[in-house]
Amino acid sequence: RTEFYDRLYMKKILIVDKNKESRIYLRTMLEEYAHDTRKKFVIYETDNGNEAVMMSDHENYDMVFIDVEISEMESAKATELIREKNSKAMIIVVSDTKDPEIRSRILRSGAEDYIRKPIDPDLFYSRLDNYTALIQSRRLHLSIHEGHNLYGDATYGRTISYFIKEYDVLAEFWEFYLLETQETRTLTDACRRCNVGKSILNTHQASTRLSDTVRAIYDISIQALNINVTPHIWIEESDKNIYFTIEGLSQINPDRIRTILNKIPELNTYIFDHYKVTILTPREKVDLCKVEIPSDPKKSTETIIMTETAKSEIQLQVVAETYVEPVIENQIFYYMDEEDLEDIKENLSRLNTLLLMVGSGDIRYDEVEEIAYYLDRIGKSASIYSESYPIARSLGELSSTINNNVQTFIDKSSSLGLFCKTFGLDLTNWLQMIFYDGAPSVNFMDDTIISNAQMVGSMLCVNDSASESIDMDDIFDF
Structure with missing residues (x-):
């Protein structure tokens, strides 16, 4: 458990610089940043390219400056070898060289960013x-399929996660599960009116327990946010239980967490190990026994719903009048060759790094x-397949638009920042859902990605006179 926490939240940083004073200056700024943001950095130093490569054999560094x-090895070669050993590391060139060819060579060798000396602290x-x-984001992507609950129980492959960086994300978590429990209670109230029996009462109790669990997780998260801690919530399911795990709590007073857990008497099944809590919530299966889909969706139909135990106790009874949408199962698609998929993953990783800078x-x-270049590379890999051709075409068009409007992109970068980050996130979600987690259809994200690409492109093509009359809020009215 400790290893998982350290790997997920602690950042290991390597500074490679021939000048001792430069190493000290960079270390000082990193330590000040870590202190101000309550992050944990472990910093290593060397002036030697060979030693930096050897050190990368024993440690997976998160950042390399x-x-x-x-000394002893050309910086571009050292960068290339470090990148071969650790494809997920952020490698940043820090130098005062004015030679663009040297800078470009290191970036081509695997570095992802360049910072000029003297370094501006802000x-x-x-x-x-x-x-x-x-x-x-990269660490969470790697760990998304690992088990997170402290019980060590096996769960379904699908895992829901919330990285609570701000109150809005916590509100999203609360609303999602609050609405779910309210809908379940509405159903059980209808069942009670039809005298379905004791098993329905069990479902209502399970609903109450879920609501109490969500409330406890919410209260703990509020405590974390109030002291600028960003916890992570995982929700995993098995046949019998739902496991709510919240981690990243090492800076919160353990007694405060126990008080929150103990003030709800029903929460008697949980494990707390100082920085991580898992609450086990039993689930009550609801079986859809009979659904009649009306020819006219506007007209309701009688739907019969029972728990497994109620089947053996009573005959089917009408308990509600509602229209039930047919369930669409998610599936993973395997149409893309592994080599092309790996190319897209690598180029998307570098693209996201740049999009965060906008x-x-x-x-x-x-x-x-470079943004235009990686968009073009991803588009070309995806264009080979008919399933992803619509996305590939939109990426190619956006790449061409950016190449033709580089200075406009720079001038409007402050306005483009949010759109670019969202666009990168959408591409990442498309890759994850279509090829790894599962999606309702192979074209599930097409419309979103295409429309976002067109939006960014249109912002670059708007002429100056027109752009002055456009209010940012109007962009969402297309």
Whole structure:
């Protein structure tokens, strides 16, 4: 458990710089940032390219800051070897060189960003926010299929997770499960009026227990957010239970967490190990015994719903009048060759790094060109397959638009920041759902990605006179 927590939240950083004073200065800024943001950094140093490569054999560094001037090995070669050993590391070039060819060579070798010396602290801290967010996303992507509950019980392959970075995300979690329990209670109330019996009462009790669990998780998360801690909630299901796990609580007073858990008497099944809590909530199966779909959807039909135990106790009875939508099962699609899929994953990882920089106020000409380049690479890999051709075409068109409007992209980067981050997230969700987690259809994300690509492109093509008359809120009225 401790290993999982450390891997997920602690960041290991390697500084490679020939100049001792430069290493000290960079370490000091990293430590100040970690202190101010309550993050945990473990920092390593070396002035030696060979040693940096060897150190990467023993540690998976989350960030590597490498200067152009290092000992014993050329910096581009060291970058290439470190990248081979750790494809998920953020490698950042930090240098005062004015030679664009040297900088480009290191970036082509696997570095993902370039910071000029002398380092501007405000800009550096802004970029660290983006680096740590991206690293967290990569780590969570790797761990998404691991078991998280402290009971060690096997669960379904599908896992729901909420990374509580702000109150709005917590509100989303609350509303989703609150509405679910309210709908279940409405159903059981209808069942009670029809005298279905004791098994229906069990369902109502399970609903109450779920509501209490959600309330406890919510209260713990509020405590975390109040002290600028960002917890992570995992929801896993098995045939008999739902497991709610919240982790990242090491900075919260354990007595406060126990008080929240113990003030709800029904919450007697949980495990708490200081930084992580798992609450076990039994689930009551509801079996849909008979559904008649009307020819006219506007007309309701009688629907018969019972628990498994009620089947053996009573005959089928009408308990509600409602229309039930047919359930669409998610499925994983395997139409893409593994080599093409890996190319898309690698290019998308680098694209997301750049998209996070948009809006920072420091996007450079070459970085915009790289955004266009990776969009084009992803589009070409996806265009081979008819299933992903619509997305590929939209990415190719956006790449061409960006290439033709690089300076406009830079000028409007502050307005484009949110759209670019959302666009990158949508592409990541498409990749994850279609090829790994499952989606209702092979074209599930097409409309979203295509419309977002067109929106970003249209913002670049609007002429100056027209753009002055457009209010940002109007963009959502298309």
